[in-house]
Amino acid sequence: MSNQYVERGLSAPVNVTWEVTYACNLACVHCLSDSGARRNGELTTEECRKVIDAMAANKVFQFSIGGGEPFVRSDFMDLMDYAHEKGIVTCISTNGTMIDDEIARRLAHNLVYIQVSLDGARPQSNDAIRGRGSFRKALRGLECLKKRDIEVSINTVLTRLSILELDALADLAASLGAKFRVSRFRPSGRGKRSWGHLNVSRKQMLSFSDWLSDHMSVSTGDSFFSVTHEDRKSLGLNMCGACKLTCCVSPLGEVYPCAFLQENEFLAGKLPEEAFAPVWMNSPVFQSFRELEIRSCESCDRFELCHGGCPAIAYHTQKRLGLPDPGCLANCVSPKMPLSGVA
Amino acid sequence: MESAGSIRSRPNTRFPAPWVGNRSESKAMRSNFVYRLAGGVQVRREEFGLLFYDYRGPRLHFLPSKDLVDVQFFDGQKTHSELIESICAEHDWPKGLVSDKVNQILELLKTKGLIHEQSVC
Numbered sequence: 001m002s003n004q005y006v007e008r009g010l011s012a013p014v015n016v017t018w019e020v021t022y023a024c025n026l027a028c029v030h031c032l033s034d035s036g037a038r039r040n041g042e043l044t045t046e047e048c049r050k051v052i053d054a055m056a057a058n059k060v061f062q063f064s065i066g067g068g069e070p071f072v073r074s075d076f077m078d079l080m081d082y083a084h085e086k087g088i089v090t091c092i093s094t095n096g097t098m099i100d101d102e103i104a105r106r107l108a109h110n111l112v113y114i115q116v117s118l119d120g121a122r123p124q125s126n127d128a129i130r131g132r133g134s135f136r137k138a139l140r141g142l143e144c145l146k147k148r149d150i151e152v153s154i155n156t157v158l159t160r161l162s163i164l165e166l167d168a169l170a171d172l173a174a175s176l177g178a179k180f181r182v183s184r185f186r187p188s189g190r191g192k193r194s195w196g197h198l199n200v201s202r203k204q205m206l207s208f209s210d211w212l213s214d215h216m217s218v219s220t221g222d223s224f225f226s227v228t229h230e231d232r233k234s235l236g237l238n239m240c241g242a243c244k245l246t247c248c249v250s251p252l253g254e255v256y257p258c259a260f261l262q263e264n265e266f267l268a269g270k271l272p273e274e275a276f277a278p279v280w281m282n283s284p285v286f287q288s289f290r291e292l293e294i295r296s297c298e299s300c301d302r303f304e305l306c307h308g309g310c311p312a313i314a315y316h317t318q319k320r321l322g323l324p325d326p327g328c329l330a331n332c333v334s335p336k337m338p339l340s341g342v343a
Numbered sequence: 344m345e346s347a348g349s350i351r352s353r354p355n356t357r358f359p360a361p362w363v364g365n366r367s368e369s370k371a372m373r374s375n376f377v378y379r380l381a382g383g384v385q386v387r388r389e390e391f392g393l394l395f396y397d398y399r400g401p402r403l404h405f406l407p408s409k410d411l412v413d414v415q416f417f418d419g420q421k422t423h424s425e426l427i428e429s430i431c432a433e434h435d436w437p438k439g440l441v442s443d444k445v446n447q448i449l450e451l452l453k454t455k456g457l458i459h460e461q462s463v464c
């Protein structure tokens with residue numbers, strides 16, 4: 001990773017996480033954005049098109065689309081078509097339950113990646129997290145995508161429950177011709193309430209790290225770097241990309257450092273009322289985030305692997321930035337940290 | 344987002360992209376070639392040079408070329424020799440040295456599958 005160029009600051013994000021709605025047909029217990037009902041003030045179709053125009057004008061390469069459930073928006077496919085017309089790649093995170101043959105047909109585009117969330121390899125385990133019937137519906141959606149040869153990943157949030165089925169989930173993904181990706185659980189949104197009983201223990205985190213090293217094809221998302229071994233460091237970012245490579249736009253058009261830091265104190269601007277470039281380049285929130293240093297980690301021999309880990313997890317568990325990621329495997333974090341589930 | 348192979352550089356105040364190469368490689372380059380981005384590849388200008396995004400991966404490629412080669416060159420509208428001439432004219436740099444540097448950049452980008460070359464003859 002060419003950290004030297006990234007740390008100096010890029011002219012625009014490479015990738016923008018865009019949560020297009022809070023509306024969702026499921027109610028997952030770990031939802032990062034506490035989604036459910038549509039909220040007042042969500043961007044209209046025309047406002048969304050302006051967001052796409054702004055990102056295209058700034059040469060943003062990719063949208064990571066999430067929510068809520070994006071397909072709940074009736075204009076969603078039209079918006080994706082518009083983004084593709086502008087040359088922007090879209091990686092769509094979905095619960096998969098609304099994908100049918102017609103949607104799969106429209107998604108068969110060379111600028112589209114799809115990521116379907118599953119949190120268990122069986123209906124019982126998945127539906128305990130994501131709601132009754134969600135496993136069966138997601139599988140049906142995955143089959144529709146497979147028929148169209150659309151590039152798909154199955155994404156699982158690492159929890160005390162899902163960690164028990166990683167092998168089965170990897171097998172399920174392989175049987176569907178999908179890649180497998182495991183994301184860290186973060187205590188934002190409804191995840192704040194389920195963190196205590198769902199977050200993995202330190203022993204499980206170590207076990208997962210070993211599992212990853214035996215499953216090199218499994219990707220781990222944006223900043224799962226701090227729990228991986230040396231031999232995986234080339235497989236992903238070795239630093240937090242927030243405000244350097246990426247940022248987040250909420251369903252209301254608010255701009256934040258990342259999807260897991262949608263808190264008032266991190267609000268950097270609002271689209272489409274404000275121009276995006278000044279928000280990205282000059283907002284005090286983004287500038288201070290770029291200068292964030294995890295000083296207590298700098299002497300650690302793993303520092304070059306993780307650069308202190310995920311600031312969002314540190315923030316949500318310790319209520320301020322600049323502290324180490326409590327999921328660190330080097331035991332550099334005091335065991336007195338207010339973490340649930342630490343063995 | 345997976346990060347990608349960095350293109351490393353050493354400080355050089357005159358030429359921003361000091362890749363190691365030789366003149367024989369340079370001569371092998373065809374002056375009437377044009378260059379276009381490979382499918383799924385996009386590029387934009389950054390302070391350090393060019394930032395390539397490759398949909399396959401996706402991967403990022405950082406090219407610390409400063410302002411030696413502009414993104415428009417990869418539209419295929421300007422030939423290799425036209426590029427060299429325009430750089431020499433703009434910066435008053437020796438043609439042989441410019442040609443070497445540009446050729447090294449193009450070879451690197453071709454090797455990484457980021458661009459295709461095509462003869463205009």
